[in-house]
Amino acid sequence: MKVFKFGGASVKNADAVKNVASILSLFEGEKLTVVVSAMGKTTNKLEEIVTALKNQNRKEFMGLIEELELFHEDILADLFPEKHFTIYNTIEAIFEELKEKINKPFSENTSFEYDQIVSLGEVISSHIVAVYLTEQGFSAEWMDARQLVRTDNNYQEGKVDWSKTEFLIQSKFLPAFSNSTILVTQGFLGHTPEGFTTTLGREGSDYTAGIFAFCGNAESVTIWKDVPGMLNADPKYFEDTIKLDKISFKEAIELSYYGASVIHPKTIKPLQNKGISLFVKSFIEPLAEGTVIQSSTSNDELVPSFIFKKEQTLYSFTPKDFSFIVEENLSDIFNQLSLAKAKINLMQNSALSFSILVDSQKTSPETILNLFSANYEVRYNEGLELVTIRHYDEATIDRVTKNKEIILQQRTRHTARFVLKSI
Ligand code: ASP
DSSP: OEEEEEOGGGGSSHHHHHHHHHHHGGGTTOOEEEEEOOSTTHHHHHHHHHHHHHTTOHHHHHHHHHHHHHHHHHHHHHHOOSTTOTHHHHHHHHHHHHHHGGGSOOOSOHHHHHHHHHTHHHHHHHHHHHHHHHHTTOOEEEOOGGGTOBBOSOTTSOOBOHHHHHHHIIIIIGGGGGTOSEEEEESSEEEOTTSOEEEOSTTTHHHHHHHHHHHTTOSEEEEEESSSSEESSOTTTOSSOOEEOEEEHHHHHHHHHHTOOSSOGGGHHHHHHHTOEEEEEESSSTTSOOEEEESOOTTTTSSOEEEEEEEEEEEEEEETTOOOOOHHHHHHHHHHHHHTTOOEEEEEEOSSOEEEEEETTTSOHHHHHHHHTTTEEEEEEEEEEEEEEESOOHHHHHHHHTTEEEEEEEEOSSEEEEEEEEO
16 A cells, blocks of 8 residues: 655645546556645635634634635536535535534633634545545545544644554554545544544644554555655755755654754654655656655765754843853753743753754744743844754855854754854
8 A cells, every 4th residue: 555645735726636636547556545635725724714713703704614615616616517416515514514613612622623623624625535536437435534543632733642543544444445446534633532633733644644654554655745856955045956866764854853844744753663665756747756765874965955944033041140051950941941832943052151042933032031031141132044954065054154144053974053144
């Protein structure tokens, strides 16, 4: 069995869904698990719907749902020109149930409500794709990930119960391949032991592909994207990007740790654990090579990779009593930062000061000053950029630091990191 994951952009309209079918026709007769995301920007819309519901803003709530319903109806009208198809009723019923929520009490647990609503994007898209494939003559079946991926009760960030999920996929999912060659399911979704829907965190559909591959002992996973593969830098920030043909799991984890955003970071671990290759391919050019991520590290150093993080703030803490920065105050600083859910992108210490770099938009100076100004002198520097180079040399360093002031730098054998300020 192979696992294919189609993200929001690859099912963003009727033509995109038709393209999915044409990609699948290249794999005739093969057993395929097809994991789909919500169509286009549906998840963002559903998030707005949750906010409107929470605020009990009926007009906004209904307006947003109508917009989303129309968006899906247009796709249906193109894919299924004859109205007798039951898919119309299936999708309508989902929207009717959603609208009813305005007449029901909103749970105190917003994350619970979030998951019950935001999950619908994947439910809808998977129904549409499964029915379309069947209509086109594929042997395809819709499968409900909400009964297969078991998580804890941590709504919005469900933590996977691997042994339960493995049992469910082995006993309830794989046997369906005896009837159908293509099983279509939802990315991003799971369920609690009590049967409530959970989600796995934004962009979690890649992770779902990893979960099905691990639990179903897949031969490989392919993530179909609108880029030719994994590139050595984000083309938004960098000219002349190069495609990475082949990299190791380890390198892929390093790149995503530093902020490369092609693959959801949690996806790699289950695949690495079972040595299941991960392909990143273009849904626009499905026959092109793409990138393969696998166990061998032999190609990792061939191409330097660049990861840019803009809008960074560097904070430095100096204990007011002039004590050294040692284990006790470090553990105090980390504790406070973790309570504030601040994510540290880089850190450094000296005898009397400890510095961290964080995303300016996620952690504000007020938060940091409130937490630390009683015991520490806090200084900060905004408007910075963090550049990480994997497999650097002097030429690559010159390239990214040109016309910039280097505020801080760290180098290991394979990785160089620079906190930069524009001059
Ligand atoms: N639809 C979800 C999101 O947009 C999950 C995914 O597409 O990976 O975050």
